Amino acid sequence: MxxxxxxxxxxxxxxxxxxxxxxxxxxxxxxxxxxxxxxxxxxxxxxxxxxxxxxxxxxxxxxxxxxxxxxxxxxxxxxxxxxxxxxxxxxxxxxxxxxxxxxxxxxxxxxxxxxxxxxxxxxxxxxxxxxxxxxxxxxxxxxxxxxxxxxxxxxxxxxxxxxxxxxxxxxxxxxxxxxxxTAQEHDSVFAAVSHLPHLLAFALVEDLAKRDNAELLFKFAASGFRDFTRIAGSHPEMWRDIALANKDALLRELNAYQQALSEMTSLLEQGNGNALQALFDHASRARNDWAKSKTQ
Incomplete structure (x- = not known):
């Protein structure tokens, strides 16, 4: 016992x-x-x-x-x-x-x-x-x-x-x-790895749903869209409360993500394939290492 x-x-x-x-x-x-x-x-x-x-x-x-x-x-x-x-x-x-x-x-x-x-x-x-x-x-x-x-x-x-x-x-x-x-450490960690991904998924689905050709877009959306947006099907009231309650930490994460998007946008505008691949390689390795650790 x-x-x-x-x-x-x-x-x-x-x-x-x-x-x-x-x-x-x-x-x-x-x-x-x-x-x-x-x-x-x-x-x-x-x-x-x-x-x-x-x-x-x-x-x-x-x-x-x-x-x-x-x-x-x-x-x-x-x-x-x-x-x-x-x-x-x-x-x-x-x-x-x-x-x-x-x-x-x-x-x-x-x-x-x-x-x-x-x-x-x-x-x-x-x-x-x-x-x-x-x-x-x-x-x-x-x-x-x-x-x-x-x-x-x-x-x-x-x-x-x-x-x-x-x-x-x-x-x-x-x-x-x-x-x-601590509560503060918790909120900082989960703003990055939980709350931010949920907001991004909601934002993408909302963006596509508002477009004039939304029906066509959703008709041809497949596994990549499904995997990225799965959490946008989560409880709206709960996620409203989470976003507002952890506003300060979440705003910091949104700003950091917007900076990452700006850097990627700049590389794409420049047609810098080498830098894009290096970025993708680094992210891919980090994601695969994380996934591997979860199965061990």
Missing amino acids: TWYNSFMFKKIVIFGVGLIGGSVALALKKQPHSPQITGVGRSGQSLQEALQLGLIDTVETDIGKALQGADLVLIAAPVAQTPLILRAIYPHLNDATVITDAGSTKSDVMAYAKAELGDKVGQFVGGHPIAGAEKSGPSAAMADLYIGKNVILTPNADTDANALAKVTTLWQQCGAIVSSM
Whole structure:
């Protein structure tokens, strides 16, 4: 028995039982002693779907009742909803309830926790599972979504060690590899490797969709377009919130990317094939080395 199995969750409350929250629920249901899982959310229809699919055991609209006996609360709703949820659950938290989230930005979420949880801020652990799909909603949930995937936790000086251990347990029980970093480092890293690619995919699809010959363009788009733009099918509200929440870091990345595009444009205007090939070679090697490392 490993150390993290010493924490047994009896009841977990999930705000937002879609792809992310629902996949946590399904993964936990595969455990030998799976916890009772209560779903809370904005859409009654979505919650009923989650119930019918077996993602959750109960649906609760009364937050006080939902949190009775809860060991852990997972906020898997769009980031902009986080302060409202924290404010709503605060009066119903006991000293043993751990709170965590699954948002893609962390500096704002850690600030929300400090502002809304007051004396219970130590019970909050910021989290970000690096897993997902372009589909959303309860029907998109997968029990194996987190197996072998990274989850970043962002504890700070306020974070209780026991709360951190319990959230680590949660994600390990889902099959994830758990790491920690500061919220600021997290937001800088993911502005570059996650948030920027999503914005670029949205921008390309939007550009083509607005053109007079959009139908013709999409008719002949093939695998290259499909691969580059897959993530443009992601949840629009969630990505609106991420872009605004991580605005400063994302603007820096957009400026750097625009500079890279300007340099490539200049090489193309000059007809400088040697320099273009050198650029492509360097990028190709970097991408292939990364892909190889992910399969080892």
